Amino acid sequence: MSSSASTRAAGVAQPAISYKARIRLYQLALLIGLFLFWGITTHYGILPSFFFGEPIPVLQQVFDWFSGTAIYMHLGITLLETLLAFVIGAVLAMIVGLWLGLNDLASAVADPYIKAMNAMPRVILAPIFAVWFGLGIWSKVALGITLVFFIVFFNVYQGVREVSPTLVANARMLGASRKQLIRSVYLPSATSWVFSSLHTSVGMAFVGAVVGEYLGSARGMGYLIHQAEGVFDINTVLAGILVLTIFALILDGLVTLVESKLHGWRPVADHSGH
Amino acid sequence: MSSSASTRAAGVAQPAISYKARIRLYQLALLIGLFLFWGITTHYGILPSFFFGEPIPVLQQVFDWFSGTAIYMHLGITLLETLLAFVIGAVLAMIVGLWLGLNDLASAVADPYIKAMNAMPRVILAPIFAVWFGLGIWSKVALGITLVFFIVFFNVYQGVREVSPTLVANARMLGASRKQLIRSVYLPSATSWVFSSLHTSVGMAFVGAVVGEYLGSARGMGYLIHQAEGVFDINTVLAGILVLTIFALILDGLVTLVESKLHGWRPVADHSGH
Amino acid sequence: ESNLEQTKVSIAVGGKTLFYYLPLTIAEQKGFFKEEGLEVEISDLSGGSKALQALVGGSADVVSGSYEHTISMQAKGQDIVAFVVEGNAPGIVLGVAKNKADKITSAKDLKGLNIGVTAPGSSTHMYVKTLLVKAGLSPDDISAIGVGAGAGAVAALEHGEVDAVANLDPVIAKLEADDAIKVMYDTRTKAGVDEVYGGDYHAAVLYTKASYLHDNPHTSQALANAIVHALKWMASATPEEIVNTVPEAYYGGDKALYTAALKANLGSYSKTGEFSKEATEHVLAVLKAFDEKVQKATIDLSKTYDDQFAKAAQSAVK
Amino acid sequence: MPAVVKDHLSLVRSQQGAASSAVSLKSITCSFSTPKGGTYTAVKDICLDVGEAEFVSVVGPTGCGKSTILNSIAGLLQPTSGTVEVFGKPLQGINRDAGYMFQADALMPWRTAYDNVVAGLQFRGTEPEEMKHLGHQWLDRVGLGRFADRYPHQMSGGMRKRVAMAQMLILNPKIILMDEPFSALDVQTRQLMENELLALWSANRRSAVFITHDLEEAIAMSDRVVVLSAGPASHIMAEFEITLSRPRDVAEIRMTPEFLDLHHQIWATMRDEVMKGYQQSQQG
Amino acid sequence: MPAVVKDHLSLVRSQQGAASSAVSLKSITCSFSTPKGGTYTAVKDICLDVGEAEFVSVVGPTGCGKSTILNSIAGLLQPTSGTVEVFGKPLQGINRDAGYMFQADALMPWRTAYDNVVAGLQFRGTEPEEMKHLGHQWLDRVGLGRFADRYPHQMSGGMRKRVAMAQMLILNPKIILMDEPFSALDVQTRQLMENELLALWSANRRSAVFITHDLEEAIAMSDRVVVLSAGPASHIMAEFEITLSRPRDVAEIRMTPEFLDLHHQIWATMRDEVMKGYQQSQQG
Ligand SMILES: Nc1ncnc2c1ncn2[C@@H]1O[C@H](COP(=O)(O)OP(=O)(O)OP(=O)(O)O)[C@@H](O)[C@H]1O
Ligand SMILES: Nc1ncnc2c1ncn2[C@@H]1O[C@H](COP(=O)(O)OP(=O)(O)OP(=O)(O)O)[C@@H](O)[C@H]1O
Ligand SMILES: [Mg+2]
């Protein structure tokens, strides 16, 4: 998302800084507004604080965590699981997606199997992962992979299918080998597809790690959240979610960074209509 | 996925029927192979049947269910939840995706919020949904929507961004109003994006419904699975998953049907390389 | 003491913060495992059945779980053996919503109601079935709704989604504190257990595979020692001392509620960790009534527990 | 006889003619930012008036900024400086009076030839009956009656261009903007289309701005030919009034001596310019 | 003097010449399935031989099947019947000896002009030094030295075409296939490019198949001009040997009487054909 915009004036139009600053301002205003809304509604019991917590204790908890030391271990574990799930899942999905996208017969045969796997409730797989991968990080990574994989896979597959036939024909005439074709045409052409799915799956990788920990673990943010939930400590639950969210945004920011590097050639289109 | 293929011969090449029949044959062979592998490994204890069940009892259970009557109620409920989550989630995502895709400022401001929501572990929301929507179908629908929404949203958003600027300019010159522009250019152009995400999210809608039932309900396939898990009846668990998978494939088939209707204009590209 | 076969032990538990498993936490927090030369890692899973699966699958060595599992696993051909008792009362409470309490006074009145259990097929579900059968009803006369053992359960009752709940602390404590339920059957106390089961009943135990006990007798002994140590300490400690021992996360800011709940549960813990034949038979009777697999199987109760470790622990732990 | 109107003169024209002109570019400049972060000025200080019912052709070396100018007139591109006036009013947003046939392929790939042709009518909510009638009539006019149900990817380059032309002309726009419409057509089809366009244009006082690389076409069709200099900062180098009598037949007119004379003049003007641009670019 | 070689004669040529010809189409037919489920035969029984070092232009009414034929030679489209031979061997898959400049835009949008030009060299694993040298040399040759770092969407239509031409020619293919390469260029730039191409072609015995709508261009460049009939089932209607002496300057040659004579002949042949196609399509 994001991407700068402004009306499609030829050339060096309005100063872009003010536009960006305005966005940050609105975001900040929205954030403060949300916190105020949250604080007021829970304070006056319009929303039950039993379920929604209250902003001050939540922030207090976050602060306490980071003044202490224990949180770093938990957070580190969760981040590690997330990163592994994200990277392994995305890479696997790209390989399989490319392969099936370029292989009509294989994709036609595999089609129902992949869809079936995607429709399987992953939570049910958790015990099996525990058997295979133990109760350590790898069973959580596996759960995350099952979430990340399908999202990226379907987009890579479709992205490959959408590549302009003329571009492919041209590259082949220029002597590109199959590998070069993939590297120089299919992959760049599918980048928007891939990145769109990467944005979705950053979140999913976190969900996988946390839910995995939630279902069984000895540490990690999901473990903390699970424990707090067991004793109705909703403020700690929300503090955990808040911390996770911030890190998800950071990871997503990294994805965006890579994206803008790889995708810098794009024309800045104007969709706002005059 | 799927889509017919064959080498890009000009005109009326090989009989397409034999190709399709071949695919079905391979699929069947794969299916039988998988079942055999499953049966043999669990029978000889290579895979523990405690976790992996055994094919015959699983199929027996499915058969028993469908000879009885109770299953129809459970299945009906789950399908209803899935459908509602899928339709509502997808429609909402399309509306929001279109709106933000066409609105630079709003999308820049909303960006971190949407990503944050996507990164939130949904399972934790389940109790809150139970409070808001009760323990009936609507809390499961809500959970499903949170899964479906983001997958579709990110793709619609990106799909709208990817529309060819020339096409938009042309339609505007032809006098298209904003609404007509959306209907006649943005939506058709984003179809492949939308359908790619719909395929992913059919599965997710099922996951939402089943996990929702799993977390609290009195009926539905998730309830049956959960109950069986509680007494370590893995065969029933797998039978439930099998039934769900078949229905997920049916629903996905419907999506593909609509897709091929809307998307019939596509050239049949040849990606297999000679 | 380097006669331990292994010093690193992984223990799985389904809901570590539950009062049901409190002796485990005490043993961990007071360092009783360390005293025995053990380094335990306690993995918290989302339910007792998940903990059992972790054991069967080999990712956990020992489970802190319900004694029932050893019986139902024998019916499925798995040799699971309990070797030290943590609690002798399941701690399950059946409470009805306050606003309906005047109409529902005994198990008979439950007919046709929605009753929240932690999960369909779970021990809370079985508990409700037991009560129904005792009252001359059929288990199918109610609809059991899985509401979990967390905030969802509280919400379900308080919002009228269910008319009654069979649940554990802290759900019950929270509902009592909110004045939302009237307790009808309470197995947190000896009296309550006797009323429902007609005598002693083994609840939380440490169990493991028979082969593990066989291969790791010293390690198993050390585990039993630590638990018995914890039980003895708990028997002599004040509730406040116990509360101060558990991690802060257990009471999540509401210490008073936790203390109140603890007091209600103190009677449920075993004093010695030892088994009694009678208690195991009561458990079997319940399972026989509702678990098809157990019904069909012939169960040899003596193979479901091994009392020697707990017995030996009495002398080891002063 | 043709007259070469020099730069300052055209400026005068644009100031006088504002009231009765369909399009009036008032000293527009269009710049783009370049990859290296600088700016590239494509066209600079362009003043151009297109009268009502006037047919103006724009020629110039490739990459000089012809499409850029057309985009400004269409309202798709806002000039960095200067203003565009349409029928005396400053242009805000899209130019609703203009029809624009793009240089690039702009057909909707998911619509058949027929559906593409009637797209504009649909947007206006034309009656189905009338739409059907007009749609098929226009497909016939561009010689594609048999290809109504083909999708763009099933048509040849030239066929797509003709669909695009019908799509634009079916709306009967007051100002016709065309960017190299006929370059993908063979000579004969091209002449058919040129005559078709001329007939339409003269039938009810349209204005037209027409970009082409074919000087003969430019002369045969136009009232005036505008020659742009090579970029960057391209400007109007010369204008030629074409006084050949109307109605014209584009095929026959090419043999007249006036035509050949004009052709020669414009050709000479452009040649130097192209060489200049080519050499410049090779130094860069 | 030009000679009109009729259908059966060209068939004879193709049979004899097989050994020494670079490309030989043996009675190829290409059909497509239509939306209504029928088949549309674009070209039928085409026999064409392109000798080594021969420059053949193909002209014909729009939509007759010129691009289809080029696709078959490139190996991108498998004819429904008939075979394509390249240097005497039946073509299997892609034609590795050919360079193909497409009618449609085929530049990689994520590569700059320079990166597009050197794409083929990269695929072959050329040394970076040499690649850089050749890349810039070719950008200069097509007059885009200053635009090396522009992305396709930042270039004009004509500039993109020139990049595509450099991209193809930099590889020095034995067989040059070009589909209307110069139609987006102004007359002068076009002539520069034409001369550039002729120089390259004659330097080391290339073969070329060249599609154009500009008869003058076809005649000025070629050894032979092949005229296709209007579709459907388009066939080779006539072939014209161009015996004008080489080396030629494409600008000057146009004024010679032989040239005008040839032009007139081909023009007449095509005119009838186009009218026929146009009328046919209007009945449909
Ligand atoms: N988005 C852009 N960014 C940078 N430069 C641009 C952009 N669009 C156009 N240009 C430059 O502006 C100049 C004029 O482009 P324009 O498309 O108007 O040329 P043209 O006269 O239509 O050429 P042609 O006859 O080849 O179509 C070119 O040098 C081109 O590179
Ligand atoms: N995929 C396809 N499906 C159906 N018909 C097609 C397909 N591709 C080409 N055709 C038809 O084949 C015929 C020849 O097309 P082709 O592109 O070869 O023409 P062309 O001679 O190159 O025309 P132009 O000069 O306009 O580029 C056209 O009538 C076109 O509609
Ligand atoms: Mg242009």
Ligand SMILES: [Mg+2]
């Ligand atoms: Mg063509």
